[in-house]
Amino acid sequence: MIRNVFRAVVLSLGLIAGPTTAEEPFIVVQSTTSTQNSGLLDNILPWFEAETGIDVRVVAVGTGQAIRNAINGDGDVLLVHSRADEEQFVADGWGVERFDVMYNDFVLVGPKSDPAGVEGGSDIVAALTAVSQAKAPFASRGDDSGTHKAELRHWEAAGVDPADASGTWYRETGSGMGATLNVASGMDAYALTDRATWESFGNRGNLEVLVEGDPRLFNQYGVILVNPDKHPRVRASAGQRFVDWLIGPDGQAAIEAFKPNGQQLFFPNAK
Amino acid sequence: MQGFASEFNTAIGLILNGDAELWAIVLLSLKVSVFAVLISALIGMPVGAALAVARFPGRRVLIILMNALMGFPPVVVGLLVYLMLSRSGPLGVLELLYTPTAMIIAQVVLVTPIVAALTRQVVEILAEEYSEQLRSLGVSRLASVPVLLWDARLALVTALLAGFGRAIAEVGAVIIVGGNINHVTRVMTTTIALETSKGNLALALALGAILIGIAIAVNAMVSALTLQAEREGLRHA
Amino acid sequence: MRDLISEMAGHIVVNGVKIARNGAALLDVPHLALNGPGPTLILGPNGAGKSLLLRCLHGLIVPDKGFVKQDGVPLNTDQTARQAMVFQQPVLLRRSVSANLDFVLKRRGLHRSARKVRIAELLAEGGLEGKARQSARSLSGGEAQRLAILRALALDPDTLFLDEPTSALDPSATQMIEGMVLRASGRGVRIVMVTHDIGQARRLAADIVMMHGGHVVEHGDARQVLDAPKSEASRRYLAGGLVT
Numbered sequence: 001m002i003r004n005v006f007r008a009v010v011l012s013l014g015l016i017a018g019p020t021t022a023e024e025p026f027i028v029v030q031s032t033t034s035t036q037n038s039g040l041l042d043n044i045l046p047w048f049e050a051e052t053g054i055d056v057r058v059v060a061v062g063t064g065q066a067i068r069n070a071i072n073g074d075g076d077v078l079l080v081h082s083r084a085d086e087e088q089f090v091a092d093g094w095g096v097e098r099f100d101v102m103y104n105d106f107v108l109v110g111p112k113s114d115p116a117g118v119e120g121g122s123d124i125v126a127a128l129t130a131v132s133q134a135k136a137p138f139a140s141r142g143d144d145s146g147t148h149k150a151e152l153r154h155w156e157a158a159g160v161d162p163a164d165a166s167g168t169w170y171r172e173t174g175s176g177m178g179a180t181l182n183v184a185s186g187m188d189a190y191a192l193t194d195r196a197t198w199e200s201f202g203n204r205g206n207l208e209v210l211v212e213g214d215p216r217l218f219n220q221y222g223v224i225l226v227n228p229d230k231h232p233r234v235r236a237s238a239g240q241r242f243v244d245w246l247i248g249p250d251g252q253a254a255i256e257a258f259k260p261n262g263q264q265l266f267f268p269n270a271k
Numbered sequence: 272m273q274g275f276a277s278e279f280n281t282a283i284g285l286i287l288n289g290d291a292e293l294w295a296i297v298l299l300s301l302k303v304s305v306f307a308v309l310i311s312a313l314i315g316m317p318v319g320a321a322l323a324v325a326r327f328p329g330r331r332v333l334i335i336l337m338n339a340l341m342g343f344p345p346v347v348v349g350l351l352v353y354l355m356l357s358r359s360g361p362l363g364v365l366e367l368l369y370t371p372t373a374m375i376i377a378q379v380v381l382v383t384p385i386v387a388a389l390t391r392q393v394v395e396i397l398a399e400e401y402s403e404q405l406r407s408l409g410v411s412r413l414a415s416v417p418v419l420l421w422d423a424r425l426a427l428v429t430a431l432l433a434g435f436g437r438a439i440a441e442v443g444a445v446i447i448v449g450g451n452i453n454h455v456t457r458v459m460t461t462t463i464a465l466e467t468s469k470g471n472l473a474l475a476l477a478l479g480a481i482l483i484g485i486a487i488a489v490n491a492m493v494s495a496l497t498l499q500a501e502r503e504g505l506r507h508a
Numbered sequence: 509m510r511d512l513i514s515e516m517a518g519h520i521v522v523n524g525v526k527i528a529r530n531g532a533a534l535l536d537v538p539h540l541a542l543n544g545p546g547p548t549l550i551l552g553p554n555g556a557g558k559s560l561l562l563r564c565l566h567g568l569i570v571p572d573k574g575f576v577k578q579d580g581v582p583l584n585t586d587q588t589a590r591q592a593m594v595f596q597q598p599v600l601l602r603r604s605v606s607a608n609l610d611f612v613l614k615r616r617g618l619h620r621s622a623r624k625v626r627i628a629e630l631l632a633e634g635g636l637e638g639k640a641r642q643s644a645r646s647l648s649g650g651e652a653q654r655l656a657i658l659r660a661l662a663l664d665p666d667t668l669f670l671d672e673p674t675s676a677l678d679p680s681a682t683q684m685i686e687g688m689v690l691r692a693s694g695r696g697v698r699i700v701m702v703t704h705d706i707g708q709a710r711r712l713a714a715d716i717v718m719m720h721g722g723h724v725v726e727h728g729d730a731r732q733v734l735d736a737p738k739s740e741a742s743r744r745y746l747a748g749g750l751v752t
Contacts, residue, residue, distance in 0.1 A: 185470075
C-alpha cells in the first residue's frame with residue numbers, strides 16, 4: 001500500500017515537473033511597484049511580446065533596490081522614477097543611456113478627518129509643515145524608493161527632519177507603496193503616494209487625496225539599458241529593442257491607451 | 272473595505288471556477304515545493320541518518336548547528352542565495368536568478384536542515400532499538416543506514432511534511448530569488464504579498480484559504496497513511 | 509562432557525574474560541570451553557552474568573580482558589558471521605513476516621527463486637505459513653519470537669545463541685519454541701541458550717553452564733549438574749528454583 005502511494009507520488013511528480021520553461025528569448029526588467037501594482041505593465045507588455053516574441057519578466061521592487069539589483073547585473077533594463085539616481089547610475093557607467101518614458105504625479109493622501117487641515121491645498125511643502133506641526137501620523141515608505149526620496153526632498157524643503165520624529169508620529173514602514181498605504185489606512189495616517197498606485201489601491205478605508213497639483217509633485221519615469229560592458233551577460237539587443245519600443249510610437253501609444261476605469265494614470269512624454 | 276464581501280465572493284468564484292491563471296500559480300507553488308522537499312530528502316535523510324549512527328569528533332557540534340539551522344530566517348536564506356546566483360555572484364554564470372530553479376534552491380536550503388534534524392532524531396531512537404540485532408545479523412553501521420531509513424519511513428514522511436509546510440508557506444526567500452515575476456516565478460505566497468500590497472485583501476485572503484486547504488489535504492493524506500500503517504502494525508513500538 | 513570431541517564446527521573457548529563497570533566485576537570467567545554437541549543451557553539467577561556472557565560469545569561485547577576464540581580463531585566478523593542470536597525481546601524489522609526473512613537471505617546473496625523456496629521452508633518450520641504477508645510487528649509474542657528464531661536460522665549458523673527467548677511467553681508458546689530449538693539442534697546447529705527456568709534446562713540441555721555472581725560455578729552434563737550439583741551456589745539455586 002505504502003509502496004503504491006510512493007509510486008503514485010513519483011509518477012505525478014514526473015507529470016507536473018516537465019520542462020520548467022520553454023527556451024524563448026526573454027529580458028528581465030527591474031522596475032518599481034507602481035508600474036506593476038497599477039496594472040500598467042501587465043497591460044502594455046503583451047503588445048511588445050506579440051510584436052517581438054521577447055518575453056518581458058518584471059521584477060517589481062522599490063527604485064533603490066531596483067537600481068542596486070541592476071548594478072549587480074541582475075536585470076537587462078531599468079524602469080524607475082528617481083531622476084537624480086538614474087543619472088548617477090548612467091554616469092557611473094552601469095547604464096548605457098537614460099530616456100524619459102512617461103510621468104504622472106504624487107499626491108498626499110490622508111484621513112477624511114484631516115487633523116492637520118491640509119485638504120484642498122496645492123502646496124506640498126506647506127502641507128507637510130502643517131502635518132509636522134500637528135504631529136499627525138504620517139506613514140513613510142522608508143525604503144529608499146523613488147517615492148521615499150521624493151518625500152524626503154519635500155521634508156527638506158519644509159525644513160523638517162522627520163527622522164527626529166521617527167517612531168512617534170512619523171512611521172517608516174520599510175515596505176512598498178501598497179503596504180505603506182495599508183498601514184496608513186489602518187492608522188488613519190497621511191502618506192505620499194504616486195497617483196497610479198493610489199488609483200488602483202483597493203483598501204483605502206478613510207483615506208482620500210488631500211493635496212495635489214503642486215508642480216513639485218511631478219513624477220518622471222525613465223528607462224535605461226543596463227550596460228553590457230559592465231555585465232557581459234546582459235541581453236543587450238533584446239533589452240535595447242524593449243527600450244526602443246517603450247520610447248517609440250507603439251510603446252507611447254500603449255501607455256496613453258492604458259486607462260483603467262476611464263482614468264489615465266501615466267502620461268507618455270518620451271522625446 | 273466596503274466591497275470586502277463581494278471581493279471575497281469573487282475570489283472564491285475564481286477558485287471554484289478553476290481560473291486558469293490562479294491554478295497555474297497554485298501548480299507552480301506545488302511544483303517548486305515538492306521538488307525542493309524531494310531534493311531535501313535526498314540530502315537531508317542520509318545526512319541525518321549518518322549523524323544518528325556515526326560517531327566522530329564534532330558530531331555534537333554538527334547536530335547543534337543543524338538544529339539551529341532549522342530556524343534560519345527565510346529572508347537571510349533568500350539573500351544568501353541571491354548573492355550566490357546574482358550575475359555579480361560566484362554562480363552568476365548559471366543564469367538561475369529569477370527562475371523557479373532559484374526558488375527550489377532557496378527552499379532546499381530552508382528545508383534540508385529540518386529533514387536532516389528530524390531524521391536524525393527518529394533514526395537515532397530506532398538505531399538504539401535495532402543496534403544489537405543488526406550487528407548480530409552482520410550489518411555494519413554504514414549498511415544499517417538504509418535499513419533504518421526504510422523502517423523509520425512513517426516518521427520520515429512526517430518529517431518531509433514538516434519541510435513541505437515550511438517550503439510552501441515561505442515568502443521571504445522566494446520573493447527575493449524568484450522576483451515574483453508573473454507567469455514565471457509567481458507562487459501563492461508571493462501573490463498573496465502582491466495582492467495585499469495592492470490593497471486587494473479579499474483576494475489575498477482567498478489565496479490564503481487555498482494554502483490552508485493544501486495544508487489540510489496533505490495532513491489528511493498523511494493521517495490516513497499513518498492509520499493504514501497502524502492497522503498493518505507498522506507503527507513504531 | 510568436555511572429553512567429547514564433536515564433529516560439529518564452532519568450538520568456542522573463553523579465556524580469562526573479565527568485564528567490570530565502576531569497579532564492580534560483572535563477569536569473570538577464567539576458562540570455559542563449549543565444544544560438545546549441546547544444546548548447552550546457561551542457567552542462573554538474574555544478574556548472574558548469563559546475558560553478558562552470551563553477548564561476549566557472540567562478539568556484541570568485547571571483554572575488558574581476555575578473549576573468546578571460535579575454532580581456535582579469536583572472534584572477528586568472519587567468525588561471528590557463522591553465529592546467530594535470538595534476543596529476549598525479539599527485534600523485528602517494521603516489514604512483513606516474509607520480508608524479515610528475505611532481508612537476511614538477500615544479504616547472504618541468495619537469488620530470488622532460492623530465497624522464495626527458503627522462506628517457504630522456514631515459515632513451515634515455524635508454523636507461520638499463513639502469516640507471510642502480515643506485518644511482523646502485528647504478530648503475537650510467541651509468533652514474533654518464532655519469527656526471530658527463523659530469521660536467525662535463515663543465516664544457516666553453526667551456532668545459535670538464544671537469550672531467554674521464552675521468558676515472556678505462555679506454556680504453549682514456550683513449547684513451540686522449544687520444539688524449534690530441539691529440531692535445529694537435531695540438524696546440527698550448536699545451541700547455546702540462556703534461561704533461568706530449571707524445567708526448561710531439564711527439558712533441553714545436554715550440558716549446563718551454571719552461573720552465579722558473574723562466575724561460572726559449574727559446567728557439566730545436564731543430569732549431573734541438575735541432580736548432583738557440585739557447587740554450593742548451584743545447590744542453592746536449584747533448591748530455590750525447585751520450590752517455585
